[in-house]
Amino acid sequence: MFVGSNSTLVAPLTIEDAAFVAAGSTVTTTVRTGDLAVGRGRQRNVRGWTRPDRRGRKD
Secondary structure, eight states: OEEOTTOEEOSSOOBOTTOEEOTTOEEOSOBOTTOEEOOOOOOOOOTTOOOOOOTTOOO
């Protein structure tokens, strides 16, 4: 078994012998022997996004 850097494994989960998880992947289901799990989200850009104004906020 090999788990690449910056990967997130969400329990409950089984990663079998000789399975691989690609770096940066989020894995939520079983990875079977000899399989490579690649779990990455699709990039989405939000046009016109602005940072929320935090002035005057009471935290």
